[in-house]
Amino acid sequence: MTLGPVMLDVAGLQVTPEEKEILRHPSVGGVILFGRNFQSPKQLLALTTEIRALRRPEPLIAVDHEGGRVQRFQEGFTRIPPMRLLGESWENDPPKAKALAEAVGYVIATELLAHGVDFSFAPVLDVDFGSSSVIGDRAFSEEPAVIAALAGAFVAGLTAGGTASVGKHFPGHGYVKADSHVDVPVDERELDEIEAADLLPYRELIKGGLSGIMPAHVIYPKVDRRPAGFSPVWLKDVLRGRLGFEGMIFSDDLSMEGASVAGGVVQRAEAALAAGCDMVLVCNAPQAASEVLKGLKAGPLDRGRAERMRGRGALKPLRSDRRYASAVAAIRGVSV
Secondary structure: OOOOOEEEOOOOOOOOHHHHHHHOOOOEEEEEEOHHHOOOHHHHHHHHHHHHOOOOOOOEEEEOEEEOOEEOOOOOOOOOOOHHHHHHHHHHOHHHHHHHHHHHHHHHHHHHHHOOOOEEOOOEOOOOOOOOOOOHHHOOOOOHHHHHHHHHHHHHHHHHHOOEOEEEEEOOOOOOOOOOOOOOOEOOOOHHHHHHOOHHHHHHHHHOOOOEEEEOOOEEOOOEEEEHHHOHHHHHHHHHHHOOOOOEEEEEEOOOHHHHHHOOHHHHHHHHHHHOOOEEEOOOOHHHHHHHHHHOOOOOOOHHHHHHHOOOOOOOOHHHOHHHHHHHHHHHOOOO
8 A cells, every 4th residue: 555645634532433434545645633632742743653553654744843933732842933033143142043943843843753743844945025014023033045055954853853844935035014824925036046045955955965945935927827735946956956855845735815816625646746746735625535535636755755755763762862951952952
């Protein structure tokens, strides 16, 4: 049996009988968890264990757990600061800021892996141009080179902790004001301007082994009339071709308004996969998920890329991990 190219969500703290059948569908390959799926660390581990038992190979389990205002699991987890705080720390002491970024990545990875979650959709690589409220303090910095340095350290921490990394939102969501959750943002810049700023962190992190990338539901009309997540120009020509990325490409949530230009939800999934995405996300929309599973004709998920996203390493009690204890102490020493 193989995994399929669709990642879905579940409604609550346990998997219902109906959801179990859905998650066994051949087109399903992953599950994304939200705050509503979390009550306590013990409950979370029971939920992920339940999901993993449904099929072989086990579905990938992911979460948006960046820190700041995007941290789905809180009680019993270390409170992670927004990435902007790391950028501000860089201004005073770059080596200390890099060490803190690596500590943050290590803690996120270690805590997620200990509770059965394979990876977080992080780090955010968007440049903070001061115009995007949906990105805002989720971005490390307004300086692409600083983002590359801090995100590189963050990814090193994730890797050391045993989880993969996903850079987002390619090629960059920080310049546009509109929020792609509720609008269709348009970025009128030329390709060379985007390359000089937004793509710099991607170039550096791809060299360092970035595992996955999530494109933005943003249209860059000077490059392609389609949003990046539906654009073979961005995903095949630029990301795979010019930047040499060989990891997993995840669509952003196909239920978002920014995806609406690609048609109905099945058409969106087909367009994203045809453009170069390996896996498509359909979140918070059970009817849309059902439509995708009924209507999508797609091959299996690439096994090598899927395995690269899976959490790895021997699990041990968090209290016995000295590096973890030191990293938590470093994070708690920063105001959150």
